[in-house]
Amino acid sequence: MVEHIVIFKFNETTSVEQxxxxxxxxKNLKNEIYGIVDIQAGLNFSDRSQGFQVGLTVRFEDKQALEAYGPHEKHQEAVSYLKEIGLSDIVVVDFEL
Structure with a gap:
């Protein structure tokens, strides 16, 4: 299994609703992309986040599933939305379990 962790920072005009x-x-990507075992995401509440507002963890069956995820059409649609609402920075970590 592979764990994929991403934290997102948005600009000041991005609302909590967005x-x-x-x-x-x-979260809906679990139902749309093969190879996702589990996916969790939420708003940050920690004051230690260095300005990052959203966290995401995705557990994949294997490295091949992770590699297929990046270019997948549904993932790219989600990335486009993130950019549209003001994504300004991300940090990504991937590791095997």
Whole structure:
């Protein structure tokens, strides 16, 4: 299994409602992309986040599933929405379980 962790930072004009909609779009990828075992996402509540507002974890069956995820049409649609609402920075970590 592979764990994929992403944290997102948005610009100051991005509303909490837009962030919440982005979270739902990301969570729905589990039903649209083969190889996702589990997906979780939510709004940050920690004051240690260095300005990052949303966290995402995706567990994949294997590295091949992770590699297929990036270019997948549904993932790219979610990425486009994130950019549209003001995505300004991300941090990504991938590791095997």
């Amino acid at each position: 962030q919440t909609e982005a979270i739902e779009k990301l």
